[in-house]
Amino acid sequence: MERSTIVRVHEGLHARPATRFVKLAKGFVSEIEIVRDGKAASAKSSVKLMLLAVKENQEVTVRANGADAAEAIEALIGYLENPRAGLDDESAPEAYEMPEPAKTHSSTNANALKDSGVEELSGRLRGIAASEGVAIGRAFAHFPREIRPQPHTLPAEGIPAEIERLHDAVAKVRDRMAKALADATLAETDRAIVAALMDIAADEDLIGRAERWIRQGMDAVSAVIGATDETAAEFRAVEDSYLAARTDDINAVGRQIALALLGEEEADLSGVPEGAVLIADDIGAWDLARAPLKRIGGVVCGKGGATSHIAIIARSHGIPAVLGLGERVRELAQATEVALDGSKGWVVGDPDEATRKEIISLAEEAATERTALAAFRDMIPKRPDGTIIEIAANLGSLEEIDPAREAGAMGVGLFRTELLFMRHTHLPSEDLQAETYSTLAKAFAPWPVIIRTLDVGGDKPVAGIEFPQEENPFLGWRGIRMCLDRPEIFKTQLKALLRAAVHGNVKVMLPMVSEIAEVERTKVLIEECSTELAASGTPFARFDLGVMIETPAAVLIASELARHVAFFSIGTNDLTQYIMAADRLQPEVAHLNDVANPAVMAAIKMTARAGTEAGIMVGMCGEAAGRPDLIPRFVDMGVTELSMSPSSIQRAKKTVSELSAELS
Numbered sequence: 145m146e147r148s149t150i151v152r153v154h155e156g157l158h159a160r161p162a163t164r165f166v167k168l169a170k171g172f173v174s175e176i177e178i179v180r181d182g183k184a185a186s187a188k189s190s191v192k193l194m195l196l197a198v199k200e201n202q203e204v205t206v207r208a209n210g211a212d213a214a215e216a217i218e219a220l221i222g223y224l225e226n227p228r229a230g231l232d233d234e235s236a237p238e239a240y241e242m243p244e245p246a247k248t249h250s251s252t253n254a255n256a257l258k259d260s261g262v263e264e265l266s267g268r269l270r271g272i273a274a275s276e277g278v279a280i281g282r283a284f285a286h287f288p289r290e291i292r293p294q295p296h297t298l299p300a301e302g303i304p305a306e307i308e309r310l311h312d313a314v315a316k317v318r319d320r321m322a323k324a325l326a327d328a329t330l331a332e333t334d335r336a337i338v339a340a341l342m343d344i345a346a347d348e349d350l351i352g353r354a355e356r357w358i359r360q361g362m363d364a365v366s367a368v369i370g371a372t373d374e375t376a377a378e379f380r381a382v383e384d385s386y387l388a389a390r391t392d393d394i395n396a397v398g399r400q401i402a403l404a405l406l407g408e409e410e411a412d413l414s415g416v417p418e419g420a421v422l423i424a425d426d427i428g429a430w431d432l433a434r435a436p437l438k439r440i441g442g443v444v445c446g447k448g449g450a451t452s453h454i455a456i457i458a459r460s461h462g463i464p465a466v467l468g469l470g471e472r473v474r475e476l477a478q479a480t481e482v483a484l485d486g487s488k489g490w491v492v493g494d495p496d497e498a499t500r501k502e503i504i505s506l507a508e509e510a511a512t513e514r515t516a517l518a519a520f521r522d523m524i525p526k527r528p529d530g531t532i533i534e535i536a537a538n539l540g541s542l543e544e545i546d547p548a549r550e551a552g553a554m555g556v557g558l559f560r561t562e563l564l565f566m567r568h569t570h571l572p573s574e575d576l577q578a579e580t581y582s583t584l585a586k587a588f589a590p591w592p593v594i595i596r597t598l599d600v601g602g603d604k605p606v607a608g609i610e611f612p613q614e615e616n617p618f619l620g621w622r623g624i625r626m627c628l629d630r631p632e633i634f635k636t637q638l639k640a641l642l643r644a645a646v647h648g649n650v651k652v653m654l655p656m657v658s659e660i661a662e663v664e665r666t667k668v669l670i671e672e673c674s675t676e677l678a679a680s681g682t683p684f685a686r687f688d689l690g691v692m693i694e695t696p697a698a699v700l701i702a703s704e705l706a707r708h709v710a711f712f713s714i715g716t717n718d719l720t721q722y723i724m725a726a727d728r729l730q731p732e733v734a735h736l737n738d739v740a741n742p743a744v745m746a747a748i749k750m751t752a753r754a755g756t757e758a759g760i761m762v763g764m765c766g767e768a769a770g771r772p773d774l775i776p777r778f779v780d781m782g783v784t785e786l787s788m789s790p791s792s793i794q795r796a797k798k799t800v801s802e803l804s805a806e807l808s
């Protein structure tokens with residue numbers, strides 16, 4: 145028995161919808177398949193279903209065979225046609241994914257890039273200066289053992305016991321995960337990670353594949369590792385960057401089952417001693433979510449760059465970090481003590497007395513500077529003519545609110561909403577977004593929070609948005625361009641922003657603007673959203689709409705643009721790469737990727753003048769906004785808001801407060 149339909153699930157049968165579909169299918173005894181373009185997959189395996197890569201508006205056939213086939217088809221077709229109806233698991237933990245080390249949203253500076261690559265300098269290993277500050281502490285090596293299965297053939301009579309061992313190991317892993325989920329203190333994001341992994345550990349295709357190999361005589365460890373490798377390879381082969389990024393989850397599950405079979409437990413970071421320096425090749429989402437960040441004195445990794453997730457987390461928690469050491473990180477694994485300078489990008493194991501002294505004195509200097517800077521925490525810095533210069537924070541998640549407030553942030557100058565989208569395996573709902581933005585607005589009221597609308601492109605996987613393969617993703621379908629082409633996604637965000645504006649001083653800015661028409665079209669959508677919210681009786685408030693100035697086109701039309709928006713925020717990271725035609729992540733052109741280059745400074749000056757003459761606020765939210773050497777020039781040009789990583793705020797306040805009245 146079969147029936148065809150057109151899929152109306154926005155995200156397609158990706159992660160969460162796939163899980164729901166499978167849950168529904170498992171409620172029936174019939175064998176059920178879903179067929180797309182002649183390819184069939186079991187409806188009871190979320191792994192198989194995801195691999196089928198069913199997209200919204202595609203035609204599929206649901207085929208069922210068994211006692212309750214008719215009911216199964218009815219229910220599953222019903223879900224595909226109207227996914228929101230009749231589901232009771234809204235409260236189920238959301239599956240989760242940490243952002244991939246981002247290729248786009250770099251906060252690298254030229255020095256960090258120049259210093260990248262490992263080279264030895266008087267016993268020091270050089271890596272990427274990923275989070276400023278120095279640290280010296282006990283080495284805490286975290287190199288989970290690589291599992292090398294020793295394939296052996298089982299005698300026929302040993303096979304049933306080996307299959308039982310596999311199921312016991314799966315049960316043990318799931319049990320451990322269920323216990324973690326039951327822990328009330330588990331943070332929401334951690335819960336989502338565990339739920340996603342648990343779902344994979346129960347997948348009938350994955351476990352079934354391992355079981356089949358055992359039946360053919362393969363030992364359980366080899367079978368599990370083989371099955372997860374094979375499944376991960378299938379995910380990678382589908383031309384879908386989001387699915388490709390799922391391979392880590394699959395491998396993590398395979399690893400845990402294999403360890404359970406070997407009677408071992410995964411090493412975790414919960415035992416990191418106070419002030420220790422964490423040494424690892426890489427820190428995965430699962431480990432990171434459970435790491436006691438408050439206890440970690442410093443981080444050193446073989447992988448990762450200045451824009452990787454661990455770098456962003458380290459920076460927002462003020463943990464010095466040196467990343468990208470490659471294989472040589474393993475040399476540090478034997479060290480008892482490790483010293484690092486996250487500002488300059490070097491690290492040394494078991495430092496000699498001179499290095500210890502140097503680091504300790506740098507740490508003391510930093511502590512003294514911190515104490516001195518703390519005096520600026522609550523000050524409201526002013527330009528010599530009395531104009532307030534707002535020193536605000538760049539944030540990517542609600543977890544960063546506290547460090548920003550503790551640093552004395554006068555609001556938020558850039559909230560990167562893409563992290564909210566990248567953390568979930570489905571598009572975040574209007575309610576979830578409204579709640580997130582409202583929490584942010586309330587935390588900083590009456591200071592403004594400038595929330596940037598979704599800024600993603602083809603180089604970053606986001607569940608539910610299919611990006612084309614692009615030759616030049618930096619010049620492609622990203623930011624406002626993508627949002628205007630996907631109004632259903634954009635309007636959901638705009639409505640959430642209108643709702644959040646009730647709770648504080650919300651301002652909204654558009655990324656990657658290069659034409660006035662983009663602003664005009666956004667305004668039309670905002671009007672539509674307001675009308676729809678009013679019609680449904682949902683409270684909302686208007687917000688100021690601004691644009692990021694990060695393309696040369698925006699600079700060149702800044703005077704005209706200023707008549708259409710309430711403020712500018714200069715995105716120096718992208719502006720520099722586009723003005724200089726130098727990829728912001730390419731070490732070979734790092735010398736060109738310099739915001740202090742006269743060409744970039746001229747563009748900033750033009751923008752500031754255009755904004756000032758039109759009487760709108762000119763802010764800056766690229767990394768350069770926090771540079772004490774450039775702040776005086778920006779303020780002199782007319783920039784009145786500088787938004788930066790929380791760790792730079794107090795120094796920036798000091799710099800502004802010391803500006804001499806001689807500045808014109």
Ligand code: PEP
Nearest residue numbers: 249715716717718765766
């Ligand atoms: C910028 O381009 O300067 C900016 C702040 O945005 P992002 O780094 O997120 O691209």
Ligand code: MG
Nearest residue numbers: 694715717718
């Ligand atoms: Mg940008």
